[in-house]
Amino acid sequence: MRPNLGLLALTATLALSVLCVTETPNVAAQKGNVVRAREASDRPTQRPLVGGRNGGASAGHPLTTAAAFEILLKGGNAFDAGVAAMLVGGVVEQDLYSLGGEGLVLVYPRSERKVTSVVGQGWAPKGATIDWYTARHKDLDGEGLDPAVIPGAIHAALTVLEKWGTMSFEQVSARAIEYARDGFPLRPRTAASIEGNLDFFKKWPGNQRYWLKPDGSMYKPGETIKLPTLAHTLTLMVEAEHAAAPRGRAAGVVAARDRFYKGDIAREMVAFLKQHQAPFELDDFAEFFAKIEEPATTNYRGY
Numbered sequence: 593m594r595p596n597l598g599l600l601a602l603t604a605t606l607a608l609s610v611l612c613v614t615e616t617p618n619v620a621a622q623k624g625n626v627v628r629a630r631e632a633s634d635r636p637t638q639r640p641l642v643g644g645r646n647g648g649a650s651a652g653h654p655l656t657t658a659a660a661f662e663i664l665l666k667g668g669n670a671f672d673a674g675v676a677a678m679l680v681g682g683v684v685e686q687d688l689y690s691l692g693g694e695g696l697v698l699v700y701p702r703s704e705r706k707v708t709s710v711v712g713q714g715w716a717p718k719g720a721t722i723d724w725y726t727a728r729h730k731d732l733d734g735e736g737l738d739p740a741v742i743p744g745a746i747h748a749a750l751t752v753l754e755k756w757g758t759m760s761f762e763q764v765s766a767r768a769i770e771y772a773r774d775g776f777p778l779r780p781r782t783a784a785s786i787e788g789n790l791d792f793f794k795k796w797p798g799n800q801r802y803w804l805k806p807d808g809s810m811y812k813p814g815e816t817i818k819l820p821t822l823a824h825t826l827t828l829m830v831e832a833e834h835a836a837a838p839r840g841r842a843a844g845v846v847a848a849r850d851r852f853y854k855g856d857i858a859r860e861m862v863a864f865l866k867q868h869q870a871p872f873e874l875d876d877f878a879e880f881f882a883k884i885e886e887p888a889t890t891n892y893r894g895y
Contacts, residue, residue, distance in 0.1 A: 649673060652688065655776060656681040659767045663759065671699065671756040672764055678749045679768035679826070683819060684776050687785035691822070695745035698887060701756055709887035712748025714741030715880060719871030728869075735792060737870040748882040750849040754842050755884075761848040762830045769830075772823035775816035783813045825857055854878045 642648075647670070649660035659680040660673040668676075674697070682691035689695075695712040724730075730738045753764060786793075786803050787810060793799045802819050804810060811817050829848040832855070836847035851857055858877040865872040 647673075649677065651677050651681065653681065653685050653779065655684050655767075655771065662767065663764060666763075668759050668764070669757065671701075671752050672759040675749045675753045675757060676764040676767060678745065679765050680771060682745060683768050683772045683822060684779075685782070687782040689745070691745050692743045693745050694741075694743070695748040697748050697752055699752060699756055707887055709883075709885050710748045710751055711883040711885065712744035712746075712751075714744040715876070716741050717870075717872045717876040719873065719876075724871055736795065737865060737868050740865070740870060740872075742876055742880045744880070744882060746852050747849060747880060750845055751882045751884065754845040754849075757845075758841075760841060761833045761845050765826050765830060769823050769826045772819040772826065775818040777814050778811050778817045780813040783811060786810060825852075828857060853880055 647664045649657050649664070651657040651660065656677045660677040663673040663676045664670075678695060678697075679691070681689055682693075694714050697710040697712065698707055699710060700707050725732065725738075732739045750761065753759070753761065757764070790810075793803065800808065802817070802821075829851050832851035833844035833848040836844045854874075854877065858874060862872050862874050862877065
């Protein structure tokens with residue numbers, strides 16, 4: 593039985609950490625409701641220090657944190673919970689992070705006794721040469737597709753799930769699919785970000801289908817917003833996992849990942865990119881992988 597012990601931290605624009613220290617897969621479900629809280633200092637505070645006996649999760653959005661806790665309570669380990677949070681964050685925290693972006697993950701499996709980095713940082717397409725950019729007067733510091741790279745967050749998340757997780761992609765993506773399909777309450781920070789990017793939406797009308805109402809007005813904080821095409825993308829990945837299920841859990845996770853980077857999802861992304869004169873080919877997606885490497889370290893005052 594794989595030890596249900598470990599630590600995952602995601603360092604991108606999404607801030608997330610998950611710690612799991614349960615002895616067996618069902619201990620979190622048995623004891624997960626045991627929480628203690630005390631003041632972080634002698635001064636009164638609205639945010640007391642919160643701790644747990646068996647695990648913990650911290651993220652930038654309540655739904656992201658809740659997704660991680662839910663997986664822990666169902667017997668998942670820290671890596672299962674972290675991937676679930678990455679997926680939910682990519683739905684509800686898109687002012688900071690999206691599943692079309694990047695994800696830099698640090699993992700510490702207790703059995704390995706070392707920190708490992710999973711680098712889901714996008715590569716530029718092979719066709720994006722200096723000559724290509726200068727000939728077309730493209731702006732690498734601009735917005736839109738000019739500085740675009742291969743989306744690395746999905747590969748990083750599913751690499752973590754494949755190598756250190758215990759659950760299926762279907763299990764860890766369930767909440768992300770639900771929130772994308774059925775909607776989630778828009779938080780004030782995201783609403784403000786939408787308002788600040790209205791000019792950008794005018795250049796890319798496709799975004800208006802999701803981030804603005806049909807009449808072009810803005811969603812207010814607390815109103816429900818839906819991302820049905822994102823739910824569809826994740827559901828297609830679950831279907832690929834189902835087809836590969838006879839080969840085992842890890843093979844199913846890889847199949848879900850491959851559909852995104854090598855299958856019909858990738859072909860649709862490349863077709864869109866080509867339509868807008870971006871130098872991407874299917875091989876750019878198919879060859880991409882999240883690097884697994886020793887993280888950079890330094891000493892600071894003896895630490």
